[in-house]
Amino acid sequence: MTVAAPTVGTVDRFTRHLHRLTGPGLALDAGELAALDRADAFPADACRALDEAGLPRHYVPTEHGGALDDFGVVMRLLRAVSRIDLTVAAAHGKTYLGAVSTWLAGAEEPARRLARRITDGEVVSCALTERHHGSDLLAGEVVARPAADGGWLLDGEKWLINNATRAGLVTVLARTDDAGGPRGFSLFLVDKARLAPGTYTCPPKVPTYGIRGADISGIALHGARVPADALIGRPGQGVEIIVKALHITRTCCAAMSLGAGDHALALAADFAAGHPADDGTPLARRPHVRRELGEATAGLLLAEATGLVAVRALHSLTGEMSVLSAVAKAYVPAQIDALIARLLHLLGPHGLLGPGDPHGQFAKAERDHRIIGIFDGSSLVNRSALIEQFPRLARGYRKGRVDAAGLAEATSPHIRPRPFAPAALSLLSTTGNSLLAGLPDAVAELRERARHRGDLAAPAALATRLLDATGRLHEAMAAVRFPPRAVPAEAFDLAERYELCCAAACALHLWLRGGPADGDVTWLRGCLVKALTDLGEPVEDDEAAVLDDLAGLLLDRPSGSFVSLLDRLESPS
Template identity: 45%
Template sequence: MRRAEFVREVDRWSKPDGPFDAALLTAYDDAESFPGAACAVLDRWGLPAYYVPAQYGGRLARFDEMHALLRKVASEDVTVAVAHGKTFLGAASVWVSGDDGAAAQLARHVMAGEAVAWGLTEPDRGSDLLAGELTATRDASGWCLSGRKWPVNNATRGRFVCVLARTDPGGGARGFSVFLVDKQAASSGSVRHLPKMPTHGIRGADISGVEFRDTHVPADALIGTVGGGLELVLKALQLTRMACAALSLGAGDHALRLARRFLSERRLHGRPFSDLPHARGVAGRAVARLLLAEAVSYAAARAAHEVPEELSVVSAITKALVPTLIQGQLRLVGELLGARGFLTGVEGYGGFAKIERDHQVVSIFDGSTWVNRSALASSLPILRPGRRPATAAGRPVHEWLRQDADLTPVDPLRLGVMARGNTVLNSLDDSVARLAADPRGGADHLATRLLDAFGEVGGDIARLRPVAGPVPTATMRLAERYEWCFAGAAALALWGANPKHHDRHVWREALWLRGCLALVLEGLGAPAPEATGVFDELGRLLLSDEGTHVSLFGTSSEVSA
């Protein structure tokens, strides 16, 4: 199994003097230098093939598998994962365009190790894509590009850049198109690289820019249709936002390793620090946040195969919630580590500050938390519970969330820009009923409380009224509550889909499920009295032999999320 092989290889590369040696990567970070050696071994192993859909000759047949590989890289170093994984983000617009010729050609370059950047943002434009001023105008044999894209990951190192350009001077939703630019094919002097941008985290990544100076590109550089660029980007973002969740999960894995080691080594007044209930409880909360983030990411990756029509909502929830969960987890681990979380020269712990710095950028990639939550908030009236049946007429959720399920091949043509259902959340009633038939550990009581809370959220959505202008703060808060409900529904559906795991590892007595539901209820403002005990149990599990790698499906070599 190649996933298990990859885990073993990354572990081997992480030993002293290897390309993933923590000391080496820290030195790159201090010097703000690109981690070229680590990216090179990933190329040689063949990771770029997992960024290319199988229909174009790559190995990307399941998003959960690609996410698991990228998560493993991020668990060693987020900067390397960002630097290497950006190629998938850059190429995604081509994969979802339905342009088989362009996709097949780009696939060959990606699998040969050529990096692809994604030129969306421009100076002083923030996340407002409709404000972009880089233009593409027709010329005798193609198009002429003029303008800047900045800041862009891999803008300098990437041979290719997917560019969103204004093709109608008036702009608007149909005024932009996507072009795949091969910088090597551009005439001399027509492409200029903008300097690397100093960053707080991911200091070694190539966060720079590119300027096009009347750069000619051939007619076949156009991806999709003229004026279809914004729609194409919005669909690609649905896939890339879920890939970003893998970066967060990897950072969370690394942080838990440090927390486990610290709790195992640290002594206070002659007693193990882990004897303190507060320390165990904080550690348990950190575990629960990682597992809930994993459940959401797992459901989203499977939804890309089974209900792609709903991915505009599912990906927005995932991108808003998962980095937030892990950022909170990092704060908890930092609380445990104390000074060791800030001192860079402490053997074994000095890397924590780097993890925390690197991860902060994940919440900004491909739309910030605010941007994604705002998109969700705008969709809430359409998603009102009971308004319409679930989008999918296919298999029920508990079938395609089974770990060993055969998934429907991804069909990019089924992606849309406005989901009209949420199959995972609509399965909540069924999941609660299934749990009632097997009420392990008292999780059924927590699930019932979640169902009641979701009813309140649905009532508040039903009372929403259209408002012109920016989304009101109250609606944004309602969107956040909706995210928590989705997370709880994903966890419950995942539990019900995998009964063969119920007596294994973190699944026993529904431990992980109880921890996740306790977090969800807190997020909904209805904390469960039993939460303290659940988090203590999870803290004890982290310190046990089974705590060496905490994940829903066992060790990192077995994980299928």
């Protein structure tokens, strides 16, 4: 295997460019961004700087003239932005959500027109939710009716929409059949500049707890006429297209959570290393502080493993993304929320100070990240999507249905993924989840390696207990029965446990495929200990001591920096 050099170069160049923009008075200066946050002001200069750095080209597939041929690159670029400021990342990255439906619909000329607009800096928004219906898309009341002289007339209001006011183009989901239902809605790419005066208004920006400067507003349409070519796909295809689009965007949301996690963990580690305890020694020397830092590090590594595998699976396990995107979107933001809450206790009152204080960046990161769990479907919505697939998932696990080639590619981060095939996206996974169905073989491989390498005995034992817990979980999933819209509470607990098993499986598969045979095993042990602990499985004190080792590795890195999982997976020669 070889590292995809163009990918590495793209990410490294972009990251270095961002750092050059973080000095005083520059577009990504932390002080300036904090001031904008206090004023609830949009970070226009920062977004413009990202435009100039070429980030919009990575929202456009290469077949339409852009640079997007690897979703892993997009994730790493947005993670780098999120590490600096989550408001900027959320404001800029939402253009991809606005555009992706057009990419999936497959019509070449509309896609090329949109591609040109985006690469020229146009902002695109996606208007799905409504004031009285939230994420229940099938209850939407915005309607589109055929106009007498051609085209469509749109009426109704979309609300709590990111970039609704600032965007020049808005993808709108509208009811085109009075009966509604899955085939009763269509998608339209609305160009505000082509609407007649008075046929649309944008309600005021909604004040938010986090990402205060973002344009969270809405758009109200009043008999707004759009041309026939504004229709995305075919009439009645809107829900199908948007659900498939969400498989992609939910997965890529992990980038923003991971960037926030990087930032929060680096801030907390620097605080613990430099802040004295009552006896004058650094807090980081206190055993309970090191354990907290180690557990937070393990949580971030699990979240990163999940996001990394899920985003590569878009290319190689595309038909299973109804499962993997739901896992990534439910698990990664929730894990980062838990990580930040853990670190907030460690920082104490310093974690709540304003941006004028040396430690005040943490409070902003804590506030900003809260909203990521809501973007593109909350954890509740995504766990519901998993629960609907419990019978298929349990059956696929029992029968050992594994796409071996796709799984190997998804868990080999140093090779280029195969081209993304949008037609392979499916509303439901018919085969199950290769990631967990392939767990027995992965555990067997780790055990075999442990016969020849002594330090693998401990992770092999942990992985064996994970496998046992995963088997019991699937038996419980198979036994769940419920009528429509009456999901029992215990099913959501099972879904949460399913995410944990997937996260641990991601870490194991990545360790086996992503690095050399003699690679460091500390991070894998930490991930397995953290996952088993969260699953409520017994973990011995000597096994949990690996969390202290992870804390030591965290504290040894340069101040303000982070060490990603990709850094830990040594590049194969």
